[in-house]
Amino acid sequence: MSELSSDHLLGIKYLNEADIELIFSTADNFKDVINRPIKKVPSLRDITIANLFFENSTRTRLSFELAEKRLSADVVNFSAASSSVKKGETLIDTVNNILAMKVDMVVMRHPNPGAGLFLSQHVDSRIVNAGDGAHEHPTQALLDAFSIRERLGAVSGKKVLIVGDILHSRVALSNIFCLQKLGAKVMVCGPPTLMPKYIQSLGVEVEFNLDKALAWCDVANMLRIQLERQDTRFFPSLREYSMLYGLTSDRLNRLDRKIIVMHPGPINRGVEITSEVADSEHSIILDQVENGVAIRMAVLYLLASKIERLA
Amino acid sequence: MQPRVILNSRQLELTINRLCRQLIENHDDFSNSVLIGLQPRGVFLAQRIYHLLQEMTGCDTIDFGQLDITFFRDDFRRRNSPLIPNQTTIDFLVENKKVVMIDDVLYTGRTIRAGLDAMLAFGRPAGVELLVLIDRRFRRHLPIQPDYTGKTVDSVISERVDVRWEETDGTNEVILNSLKKHDE
Numbered sequence: 001m002s003e004l005s006s007d008h009l010l011g012i013k014y015l016n017e018a019d020i021e022l023i024f025s026t027a028d029n030f031k032d033v034i035n036r037p038i039k040k041v042p043s044l045r046d047i048t049i050a051n052l053f054f055e056n057s058t059r060t061r062l063s064f065e066l067a068e069k070r071l072s073a074d075v076v077n078f079s080a081a082s083s084s085v086k087k088g089e090t091l092i093d094t095v096n097n098i099l100a101m102k103v104d105m106v107v108m109r110h111p112n113p114g115a116g117l118f119l120s121q122h123v124d125s126r127i128v129n130a131g132d133g134a135h136e137h138p139t140q141a142l143l144d145a146f147s148i149r150e151r152l153g154a155v156s157g158k159k160v161l162i163v164g165d166i167l168h169s170r171v172a173l174s175n176i177f178c179l180q181k182l183g184a185k186v187m188v189c190g191p192p193t194l195m196p197k198y199i200q201s202l203g204v205e206v207e208f209n210l211d212k213a214l215a216w217c218d219v220a221n222m223l224r225i226q227l228e229r230q231d232t233r234f235f236p237s238l239r240e241y242s243m244l245y246g247l248t249s250d251r252l253n254r255l256d257r258k259i260i261v262m263h264p265g266p267i268n269r270g271v272e273i274t275s276e277v278a279d280s281e282h283s284i285i286l287d288q289v290e291n292g293v294a295i296r297m298a299v300l301y302l303l304a305s306k307i308e309r310l311a
Numbered sequence: 312m313q314p315r316v317i318l319n320s321r322q323l324e325l326t327i328n329r330l331c332r333q334l335i336e337n338h339d340d341f342s343n344s345v346l347i348g349l350q351p352r353g354v355f356l357a358q359r360i361y362h363l364l365q366e367m368t369g370c371d372t373i374d375f376g377q378l379d380i381t382f383f384r385d386d387f388r389r390r391n392s393p394l395i396p397n398q399t400t401i402d403f404l405v406e407n408k409k410v411v412m413i414d415d416v417l418y419t420g421r422t423i424r425a426g427l428d429a430m431l432a433f434g435r436p437a438g439v440e441l442l443v444l445i446d447r448r449f450r451r452h453l454p455i456q457p458d459y460t461g462k463t464v465d466s467v468i469s470e471r472v473d474v475r476w477e478e479t480d481g482t483n484e485v486i487l488n489s490l491k492k493h494d495e
Contacts, residue, residue: 002395029396038432041382305393
C-alpha cells in the first residue's frame, strides 16, 4: 500500500485504515523535515494550491499555508469576507474562476456540510476538506490520532473520551471515524442537549457524568462550546457548563492514573478546560499544533502525487 | 540471459576494504569528515564502511548519517508509483565538513543530484565526495562522477545491477540481471 485510495480528502469516512497508516508514516518523515534548520522540501514546486476559507479560521488556515509553503507549492488565499461571494456568486462559479487561473488543488473550509463533496463532483481539482459545517474536519482528526500514536505508541486499543459540544462539532465526528478505524474505543460525554440523537448508532459509548468518563479513558479530548453554531440555549449558563463539564486539575488529581489531555483549539480557558490543565504536563495541545503541519504536508504530498502525471 | 555475478561475497568484502583504505588516505582520522549514506539501499554499504573505518582507525567518533532524498527527487508525478519516503537520521551539521556521500549504484546520476539538494538542509559543507560500489558508467544523465569506485560496470539499458545485502536478501553479492524495464 503506497497510494491513497481516494483522490480527495473529503472526510475520514472515505479513508480506510491503510490510508491513515500511510498518511501517518509519511507525516513521520515530514515531522523530521520541519524540525530541521531548513524546513523546506521542493516536492510540490510545480503545484498551485488555493486556500478557500468561507468561514473564519486561524490555526487551520495557518497550518495549511505553512504546510504548503514547506512543500514549495505556490499558494493563493481567499476568504469569503472580502470576496465576490458577498456579491452573490455561487460556490461552483467562485471555484471554477479560481481554477481557470490554473490551480491544481483546493483546500476549503465552508459552513455547509458536504460542500467539499459537492465541489469534488463538479470541478476538476483535488479537494481537501478543511472543515465543512458540523460534518467533518479530517485533518484535525488525523493530527489528533497521530498525536495519540506519538505519545502512547499506538492508537489501537486505547480509550479516547471526547467531551463537550458533540452536536455541533465536526472535530468529534471525524475523530470518532478515525479512532474507530484505527481500533480505539471512543466515548462521548457532554450535556444531553448537546448530544446528537442517534450518536449510539456510530458505535460509541455515551456518558453524561464527566468524572465517570474520565475514570474510564486514557485520553480526553476537550471540545469548545460552539456558540456561533447554537441558535438556541442548550444549557443554563457557561458557569454551570464549566462546573459540570469543565476539566480542572481537581478532577484530574482524583484519577488513579495519568491521562493525556487534548484540545483542538481555540481554547476557551476557564470554560471547558482550566488554564492550569491546559498548560500542565498532561496537555499535548501544542504537540497537536506542531503535528498538524506534518499531517497536512503528508496529505497534500500524497494527494499531489495522484495529480495527472506530467509525462 | 542468465544473471551474472559481478562481485561475490569475498570480492565484495575486499572491495569495501579497499574503499575504506582509500578514504583513510584522504580523510586521515575523520575529525573533519562525515559519512552520509543515501536511503534506502546506499545505507547498507555506508554502515559497513562506517564500522570498518572505526575498526581501522580506532576512532569511534566518526559522524555517520542516513539521508533520504525522496522529497528532492525530480520525478515526482512522473512515475506510475508514488514516491514513499524513508527515514533521515543526521544528528549533526555538515557545515564546513568534508562529506563523503555513499550509494550502492551510480547510473543516471539523478539520485546523487537529489542527495546534494537534500543535504543543503544540514548546512554548507566544505566539500562533497562521492563513493559508489558500482559505477554504471554509460548513460549518465547529469555531469556527476564518483571519487571512489568499487567496480566499474559497462552495461546496456536493458540490464539491471542488483546489489544484494545479507540484511535484506540473505546474501552479499552484486548481480547483473537482464531486464526489459529498468528503474533506478
